[in-house]
Amino acid sequence: MPQAPALLARTARPFKALFVSDALAGVLLIVVAAVAVAVANSPLAPAYRHLLSDHLAWTPTTFLVTVHAWVDNGLMAVFFFVVGLEVKREWLVGNLAEPASRRLPIVAALAGMATPAVVYALVAGQSPGLLRGWAIPAATDIAFAMGVIGLLGQRVPPALRTFLLTVAIVDDIGAVVIIASFYTPFVDVDWLNAGLLVLAILVGLNRAGLRHGWPFALGTVALWWCLLHAGIHPTIAGVAGALTIPCRGDDSLLERMEHRLVGWNAYLVVPVFAFANAGVTLAGLGRGAILSPLPLAIAAGLVVGKQAGIFGSVYMADRTGFARRPDASSWPQVWGVALLSGIGFTMSLFIAGLAFARHARQFEEAKLGVLAGTLLSAMIGYAVLRLASTPKAS
Secondary structure, rough: OOOOOHEEEEEEEEEEEEEEEEEEEEHHHHHHHHHHHHHHHOOOHHHHHHHHHEEEEEEEOOOOOOOHHHHHHHHHHHHHHHHHHHHHHHHOOOOOOOOHHHHHHHHHHHHHHHHHHHHHHHHHOOOOOOHHHHHOOOOOOHHHHHHHHHHHHOOOOOHHHHHHHHHHHHHHHHHHHHHHHHOOOOHHHHHHHHHHHHHHHHHHHHOOOOOOOOHHHHHHHHHHHHHHHHOOOHHHHHHHHHOOOOOOOOOOHHHHHHHHHHHHHHHHHHHHHHHHOOOOOOOOOOOOHHHHHHHHHHHHHHHHHHHHHHHHHHHHHHOOOOOOOOOOOHHHHHHHOOOOOOHHHHHHHHHHHHHHHOHHHHHHHHHHHHHHHHHHHHHHHHEEEEEEEEOOOO
């Protein structure tokens, strides 16, 4: 029988893992999503809907008249700003800085976006009006996926952690391109030109070597305002503004801003978005709703499409010599990480809101599909990685 201290340490180990930064952010998202679903299906549901959907007493623009609109179009601009900072840092000085290191994650991310879209289309393509949601299962939720990785501790090799993080960053870039290209219903040319002028000024501030953050912050807000009125989703301003932040030297402005914002993003911005968007009303969908074409297509895209695209591309790249699989990683571990890439959540919910903004029932069904696909991917991926063994060094 194990001694009491050893037994206590073994029992406490999973709880200690919750306080690892990667794990805590992911667990917080799970808790917030669960609370949102519980509230949306409780006697508090009317208050929840009124909080998010009732018109505000005052707002500076008619484009943002509800709390839900401010969260999706305003607060999420901060999320995309942090994504932009991460992308630029990774590309210039991080895991994507060397051309050889870009091969595998870029190929895997592209395959991991295309395959879920194909799976989605195969399942939902025969239903009128549903193809608009093809991009919902395309992106991986960095915080949620890395949270699961954090809970697994040293069972996941460092190179495989880096691979998943890099793939998630690359397909965030793809998601931004998709949003700008396919979910922009109209463009006001005058406001777009004003936004381009603001962007040019921000680029000029970068070229001038400015090391203060506030002019870039104000310029990004101005760019957000212009794109909001131009008809382009204003969160794109977050990414565009972030890409103009200087990244020079050991203590660059970009790294300082990222360091200051990453905690706010993980523990405030994303949880607030999750609470506002994850609250699917199950009673209104009826029994067996998960088997309806839309939620089934999204869940299949996340669970089947993501793992097939990423694992298949890594396997082909390794076998053809195009790029080797992550160091010290077994094929079951690569499969487990490919499964975890099906954790869509934040970006999937965001795209679902854009795709079905004017169709309340379809948006509820889409949320159900995102939650189901995300949870299945997380649980199966966790189980595979928990059981998989790391190959012995030769």
